Amino acid sequence: MSWKLKKKCLDLLAREDGCVRKIWGEVATICLAYPNAYRTGMSNLGFQAVYALINRHPGSLCERVFLPDSSDEAAHLASPARLFSLESQRPLADFDMVAFSLSFENDYPNVLKILDMAGIPLAAAERAERDPLVIGGGIAVTLNPEPLADFFDLFLIGEGEALLPDFLDAAAVALRCKLKRKAFLDRIQKEIHGAYVPRFYRVTTEQEGRITAREPLDSAYPRRIIRRTAPDINAFPTEQAITTEGSEFGGMFLTEVSRGCRRGCRFCAAGFVCRPVRFRSAVTLEASFRRGLKKRKTIGLLGTAVSDHPELIPLCRSILKRGGSVAVGSFRLDRLNRPMAALLKDTGVETLSLAPEAGSQRLRNVIRKGITEAEIFSAVDNLLEYDIVRLRLYFMVGLPTETDEDVDAIVRLVKAMEHRARHSSAGKKGFRSLTLSINQFIPKPATPFQWCPLEDTAVVKRRIRRIKDGLRGEKAVSVTHDLPKWNYIQALLTLGDRRVGKLLLAVHRFEGNWAQAFREVNVNPDFYVYRRKETDEILPWDFIDHGVEKTLLVSEYRKSFSGEILEETRP
Ligand code: SF4
Structure with missing residues (x-):
């Protein structure tokens, strides 16, 4: 060697x-x-x-x-x-x-x-x-x-x-x-x-x-x-076994606070496949924090629904009391009340990630995001009051039923947030930075959108450009996005059946050249990616019991297109 x-x-x-x-x-x-x-x-x-x-x-x-x-x-x-x-x-x-x-x-x-x-x-x-x-x-x-x-x-x-x-x-x-x-x-x-x-x-x-x-x-x-599920996540810790400066989160100790999510956003696999929602108890988490703080000063709280943890504020306060600091990946907008914003300020958070996902209320209803514009603005006010002036905002493009008007609504919403920040009495400083992270919606198995096609790559590129053009000149705003080409590949590997293995083999042979693999192998990738499936079709993953009734998925799929106003989804 x-x-x-x-x-x-x-x-x-x-x-x-x-x-x-x-x-x-x-x-x-x-x-x-x-x-x-x-x-x-x-x-x-x-x-x-x-x-x-x-x-x-x-x-x-x-x-x-x-x-x-x-x-x-x-x-x-x-x-x-x-x-x-x-x-x-x-x-x-x-x-x-x-x-x-x-x-x-x-x-x-x-x-x-x-x-x-x-x-x-x-x-x-x-x-x-x-x-x-x-x-x-x-x-x-x-x-x-x-x-x-x-x-x-x-x-x-x-x-x-x-x-x-x-x-x-x-x-x-x-x-x-x-x-x-x-x-x-x-x-x-x-x-x-x-x-x-x-x-x-x-x-x-x-x-x-x-x-x-x-x-x-x-x-x-x-x-x-x-699909096997651990019924009691308090029976074991799920925390960082090895700490090293050589990892992306080298400066912190990661621990899982929750699994699953009860919100049921229709695009989200975690919201359906990781059910039921389970929160770790304060006692087990405190023990994990004690172990973590011996190794690192910052505790990174992970989970599908961290901000829904019923004891999040006292738990974070306890880390601060022990001389540590807290990092949380992303927050539900409707959990950002004043006590939460105050806590975030005390933890020294300067940049916060939030996920409105869609700009218009219509589209947020379609995806069952369960967040209103009033809640978005209320969260903005609370953050500004506590001087949290850098935000990363996650939006998706290519969502089912999306139109150019929905995409324009992203631009309008971001401008309105900025405008509000500049004119609110609480936020005299305005936002220092608003970074939009634009991701393409990819249909996921075992979700209500599993039958949806991926949006065409050309349409997605055009919509991303539309957002960028709409926000040009907004000094505090920057836009990042993933590459539509790789989203197509991801959709293929997410939605494919055994024949997609032939493409994987060819890609390996051609040292990563997907275009050549598509030319050489007699498998049509668009069949998996761009086709709307019938609800009675046998899907490649249907043999797995993910713990979600198909009737629920079909009902949610149909409701999403019915324009039905969203019922309450808060915990
Ligand atoms: S709140 Fe987040 S984790 Fe929960 S279902 Fe919605 S997107 Fe998924």
Whole structure:
């Protein structure tokens, strides 16, 4: 192995606090892979939580691997070990399992890159007895694992805390009994709820590509895969296992305060798939804060609905009382009352992220955002009163039923916020900066908008330009946006079925060139991305029981287009 690569590992390890080193022996060895850079992976609380969970299990050992820097690829390929784990620098091929943590669909091509660099056959069907089992988990594959079906031996669908202990127990037994690969997968598919072995299911399609049937190859395999959920999140902490300055949030200690969200915004997977909403108790959070403050001065509060936590203010005050500070990702606008704004000022927050999502009330009703213009202005007044004068505002374009008038409403709303700031008695200073972050709406599985098409890339580009033009000349306002081209790819990987795997394979072969892959492979990506699906169609992810009734999704889908005025959605 190159000394340069080894030194890089040792330098990263030297900066970490919390890394676990277990002895190789009679334990199941798992290399936890993050299909992106070390800096990004180490900022992902889910990845860190799984690392801690596996290492807590007495019959298992977990090490990590990340996507290597492109400048190091040649050195990896020249090394006999090729790709190796961070902790012990062992080749990935030496592990019993390589487990990918998958949060973002656009990372899928990196999965193939990691497997290839590690010398592990890409297709699950081509792996031999000696090859590691390749396992996938995380929110992206919990929503829809099918585009990756050909490359994975097994998916674990749902929350790691609920699933992993059962799976690791079974893996420890399999190891002791020297169970063969196929027999192990067979047992897991039959016995562990939430496990999904794609090759044990046959999917048939009609000529145009719609799915006609999905059958288990053995009647003992479940027809539907149940997403596993941890009923009591107070039974375990979900907090940063390893702190390091080398991560994106290196200066803070991350801890999860809640899971799920009861608001039910129609575009949001977390609002449907992560149900039910669960808040960690003050007692368990206080214990986590105590551990965190020994390592970092700032506690980063994470969760799908942090600002809905019923004890958020006393919890933050308690961190301040202990001499720490607090960071919160984004706030619901309707939670920004005066006491909350006062608290934010005391925590030293200078920039706050808010998500109106849409400019017009009509469109906010369509997406069930549950926020009125009066509430937006009231939040602005409260923030200005407490001198919070930098905002990041999240808006979406390409939402169902959106027109140019809705897009103009974003411009009008932002100008009105600015105007209000300049003229309000509380906000003598006005806003120093308003940064608009424009994201394209991407339909997500298991949400009421799962049947919607992605908006055309040209329309989205035009609408982004319209917003930029409308706000030109507003000195305090800047606009950032993602690239519509990558949104198309993300939609394809989010909404696709097994045939999309052929495109992924081609993209890997063509070193990331999607245009060439689209030309070479006889799969029409627009079929998945730009087509409005019928509500009685079998969707690629329908075999997963996400815990949401289809009748609810259909009813919400239809209501969204009915122009119905929103009922109360506050907790
Ligand atoms: S409030 Fe946020 S987390 Fe909750 S459903 Fe709406 S978008 Fe999702």
